[in-house]
Amino acid sequence: MNELCVPVSGITENDVAEVTVSIKGKKIKYEFRIESFPWETEETLTETKDPLAISLGKIYRLKLAIESYDKNWELIQIFNPTEGSDHVHVLYRKKQ
């Protein structure tokens, strides 16, 4: 077994979940953080109405957000925005 699913209720953006795993007495500490980056926001990305340019603008903004993120944390997973959400959730893990 190499994965554990830990349900954590009430975690919100920028909260840090600290998970300590103990295997045969050896403790390993993990820290996870869920971030939230804008996706379908009203914020004007470009003056054009071209859907392709708008799509590229959204991706560019997301890339910038990820690239400029705290380098002590590594990106683990990007999640699809939920229905009606205007943000993308991204899971980070603190580098060991």
Place this chain on the structure above:
Amino acid sequence: MIKTVELTKAFRTDEVETTALNKVDISVEPGEFVAVMGPSGCGKSTLLNVIGLLDNPTDGQYYFNGNEVSRYSERKRTYLRKGNIGFVFQSFNLIDELNVYENIELPLLYLKVSSSERKRRVTEAMDRMNISHRRKHFPQQLSGGQQQRVAIARAVVARPNLILADEPTGNLDSANGEEVMNLLVELNNDNTTIIMVTHSPSDADKAHRIVHLFDGHVVTENIRLTL
């Protein structure tokens, strides 16, 4: 080994056009183990299909071993695939009517390998995947883990330089999933290049590099280990 330049793949119907891959630039060096991650619908499997020469891109360039192959006909793609690329799928894709030995032997029949050489290579692949004792069994008589080991044996029997794995542990329990991942790592240690699509962060941790896709774009890459 692999290089894509602004690789784009769109699917069109009468009413809508969906861009599954949008100007994707990636490079994979020989001997690398690359994981591709991203949420459902982000284009991971489409990318693997194009890289695996199962499908052509709509636009952009694709260089495979230095040759630009994005406009190759289906016949040329099939020729190039044979012996160069091995596939491992989430649902194993074994042929139910063939037993373990025959499933593994199949790529060698397409390559017109001699009977004695086929026997030697299939035996070697079965031994390596620890499935020899099930050689006469049919896929439905095997566990999921055993079926995936047969699928990996079939993928490697023609000694391809590149293995493409689409969610290889997706249908397996954790013990069998770990075993399959260890086999892929072992193959990579023997210098086989591996590109693996996965949803599992722990499977991705086994790779040298993780490419994150989102909405058809490469958003970022994490380099985890150097070759």
